[in-house]
Amino acid sequence: GAGVSQTPSNKVTEKGKYVELRCDPISGHTALYWYRQSLGQGPEFLIYFQGTGAADDSGLPNDRFFAVRPEGSVSTLKIQRTERGDSAVYLCASSFSGGAGETQYFGPGTRLLVL
Amino acid sequence: GQQVMQIPQYQHVQEGEDFTTYCNSSTTLSNIQWYKQRPGGHPVFLIQLVKSGEVKKQKRLTFQFGEAKKNSSLHITATQTTDVGTYFCAGGMGAGNNRKLIWGLGTSLAVNP
Numbered sequence: 001g002a003g004v005s006q007t008p009s010n011k012v013t014e015k016g017k018y019v020e021l022r023c024d025p026i027s028g029h030t031a032l033y034w035y036r037q038s039l040g041q042g043p044e045f046l047i048y049f050q051g052t053g054a055a056d057d058s059g060l061p062n063d064r065f066f067a068v069r070p071e072g073s074v075s076t077l078k079i080q081r082t083e084r085g086d087s088a089v090y091l092c093a094s095s096f097s098g099g100a101g102e103t104q105y106f107g108p109g110t111r112l113l114v115l
Numbered sequence: 116g117q118q119v120m121q122i123p124q125y126q127h128v129q130e131g132e133d134f135t136t137y138c139n140s141s142t143t144l145s146n147i148q149w150y151k152q153r154p155g156g157h158p159v160f161l162i163q164l165v166k167s168g169e170v171k172k173q174k175r176l177t178f179q180f181g182e183a184k185k186n187s188s189l190h191i192t193a194t195q196t197t198d199v200g201t202y203f204c205a206g207g208m209g210a211g212n213n214r215k216l217i218w219g220l221g222t223s224l225a226v227n228p
Contacts, residue, residue, distance in 0.1 A: 042121075042220050043158060043218050044218070045215050091158070
């Protein structure tokens, strides 16, 4: 079956602009995760959804970052007033039910570059 | 705060040599997962360890979880060029909280043919 997909694959924007990054999880997966990965670093947790609700958003760096999952499937990560430091690969992952230690299946990521 | 340390950061080996990466947590983990990320790719799940002292094998890969559930290791026997990539450990921090994995910085493995 289809894996996790993310669009766009690459996004170049200017400082101060607004961007939206989309994630399509594996069909039937109720848990969805957003991570940010900078060059040479491991993935950094941002937010976790269980269904439509954000169960844990403790990783969002500040209030410029927001994510939604209105129908419990597709999720959008929104970044306002982008800064150069936001440049990174934004990874989305999904798991079947969000249970303890479940395998997280990652999408290919969106490479965001803020000029 | 909660941290997962991973060493070494880089390892360069000759094909056929063994390779080991170590993962240490400042707190007791509920479980630990290992992922492999190829250059330009995304993390791919390898295995999960849950029990104290657990050892699991996948062909040439051996994974261990420490008795205190604070450390783990991945050992590759007789490396091949296909083993090239970055190996990450990611720890679950406790009941109800282990959906949020805390990731190590990874060990990048280069293999000379």
